[in-house]
Amino acid sequence: MAAPRLRLAPAERRQQIIDAARQLYADRPYDDVSTAELAEAAGVARGLINHYFGDKRELFLAVMRESILMPERALPDYEGRTLEERARLTMDWILDAATTYGQAWIAASGAANLHGSSDIQAIVDEADDRAARLVLDAVGLPDSPHLRARLRPVAALTKAVCREWLQRGSLTRAEALDLLTDSLLLFVRKEPT
Amino acid sequence: MAAPRLRLAPAERRQQIIDAARQLYADRPYDDVSTAELAEAAGVARGLINHYFGDKRELFLAVMRESILMPERALPDYEGRTLEERARLTMDWILDAATTYGQAWIAASGAANLHGSSDIQAIVDEADDRAARLVLDAVGLPDSPHLRARLRPVAALTKAVCREWLQRGSLTRAEALDLLTDSLLLFVRKEPT
């Protein structure tokens, strides 16, 4: 049973550890899972984790980076549609993505600077920012710092609504779509100055 | 200098510990501050923390409960105003509260179930729920489970917008007020079914 000490390429082993960790973190909180467990799940000595990631937290961050970011995959092409239509289609696509993909995304909502020196907050922020850019592109608007600042909160809103819909069942999908579409339009329009 | 072992009423000492802890947690993440520090800051032996709270996490939760919840203080009376006016006045009041009060509130945005078995998430949820009720009352609408489900995400949105405004400076107060007011109206109106 004792795995006869296999030797892998660094990138490969690194990924293997991350994958094992992701499964554990999927339904257990950060400080509830020990490095010992992490190591065992990956079939690896405890020391190796420190060797590759230096730190337990750093491994966690690596996992988050992988699971939180929305798929870069380009959105469908909405050439020729009106702004309203594009907004709705985009939100619809996001809701789909959330269903299959976004458990971690929703969960991490705002992992908050409570947690660790706000490293996590930074990652969540980056995810939101990326989502904002994605949406701007999909809707066909130019990418400006100000517009992005307006859209980042929409990402937070989206996550909260998805939580109500998916985890609490207190909103229907249709209702969520309506609300989010209108919100998106609201935040995109009425530029001041 | 050695404090000659003062004996206090349980409630008093408990509060004293919480207050000291709050200051530490104000600008340092949870697991970065040790029980030793907590104890020293409160001028108390380490064991006493476990005596009163049982657990380090439990103390943290106690602090959160105190700092996250919005002031219960009743909102001004908006008798005779239109819905739009009341929405704007309410949001204006909330923005004020956020300025002075809500650092922790914003910070904790969605402390997430990553952190600890989702105890914290529960607290944040309660805070959001309370905020939702508060707003419903202020705006003069009946308190229904469904309306509350719609308003909780607005709480998340509000926090995100406040973060852009207060911490990043990427939105002006006026802009934030506009966006939030319209959003609030959006989520309150168009009841389905």
Next chain:
DNA sequence: ATGCTTGTTGACACTGTGCCAATAGCCGGG
């Protein structure tokens, strides 16, 4: 085969947490 490179291991030291019996404030009765 044999040596070298480097991925991998296991043991060690240390910090931080929770627990518990011992200590000593404070308030009451004598």
Next chain:
DNA sequence: CCCGGCTATTGGCACAGTGTCAACAAGCAT
């Protein structure tokens, strides 16, 4: 005014979890 008891408070103990590091060995090159 002194004394005894209730209980708030302490300090030390045991243990779990983390990071470090020198030694080990798998695979490649020669």
